Amino acid sequence: MPFILRAIPCLSDNYAYLIHDPDTDDTAVIDVPDAAAVQAALDETGRRLSHILITHHHDDHIGGVDVLRAATGARVVGAAADAHRLPALDLAVAPGDRVQVGRESARVIDVSGHSVGHVAYHFPDSGLAFTGDSLMALGCGRLFEGTAAQMWDSLMRLDALDGETLIASGHDYMDANAAFALSIEPGNADLKARAERIAPDRAEGRPMAVVPLALERRTNPFLRAREPAVKAALGMTGAPDAEVFAEIRRRKDRF
Numbered sequence: 001m002p003f004i005l006r007a008i009p010c011l012s013d014n015y016a017y018l019i020h021d022p023d024t025d026d027t028a029v030i031d032v033p034d035a036a037a038v039q040a041a042l043d044e045t046g047r048r049l050s051h052i053l054i055t056h057h058h059d060d061h062i063g064g065v066d067v068l069r070a071a072t073g074a075r076v077v078g079a080a081a082d083a084h085r086l087p088a089l090d091l092a093v094a095p096g097d098r099v100q101v102g103r104e105s106a107r108v109i110d111v112s113g114h115s116v117g118h119v120a121y122h123f124p125d126s127g128l129a130f131t132g133d134s135l136m137a138l139g140c141g142r143l144f145e146g147t148a149a150q151m152w153d154s155l156m157r158l159d160a161l162d163g164e165t166l167i168a169s170g171h172d173y174m175d176a177n178a179a180f181a182l183s184i185e186p187g188n189a190d191l192k193a194r195a196e197r198i199a200p201d202r203a204e205g206r207p208m209a210v211v212p213l214a215l216e217r218r219t220n221p222f223l224r225a226r227e228p229a230v231k232a233a234l235g236m237t238g239a240p241d242a243e244v245f246a247e248i249r250r251r252k253d254r255f
């Protein structure tokens, strides 16, 4: 059976995610913005936390790791490259490594750009990819440490996944992201339809940051840097994809 996914809203706009393997009873959390919010979700479901997977070193992703580890004894997994600025790791991983949770194994993907050493966890059997602040719903993370070329390569590594893969990212910035995306592609029908769903989906309490990759390909302006129509709209016909991505990222920073 595939994992059972639960999104936990934390802080003002973060998400933590619980994945539960119904066959082995293992439960992992991806990022811990707030230990109390994750603990409350565990208590509500009666589940025992076995693993904590960290995407990157920012406080709004690791702030609750030590408290949750102390409370649960869960094994903490994070990037070896970032070990010097993460809570103590029980397992330090590198891109290409596998992380076993229950019966499934995640592949560790380098998604540097927002930070260097940022990783994503892809569980192919359940079709889930936890991307932190790299590829996000209708957006991507700001470039605090890496270059635009690095982030573009990271996005393309995620883009190589199956279109049905659910991208579960670290924040809900949907309103601002949709407004920006529409400024780049005002005529994109899929994007307009998606933007119109935001308010009703939010009212129904749907997690906004869990989206099939195929929908991101059709609507996310950062993934669409390679589209000839987007290049043309930016006056960048024929420019390399990574340069168009860099221009879209610059525009978002000023938007």
Ligand code: ZN
Residues within 6 Å of the ligand: 056, 058, 061, 114, 133, 141
């Ligand atoms: Zn971050």
Ligand code: FE
Residues within 6 Å of the ligand: 058, 060, 061, 133, 170, 171
């Ligand atoms: Fe963040």
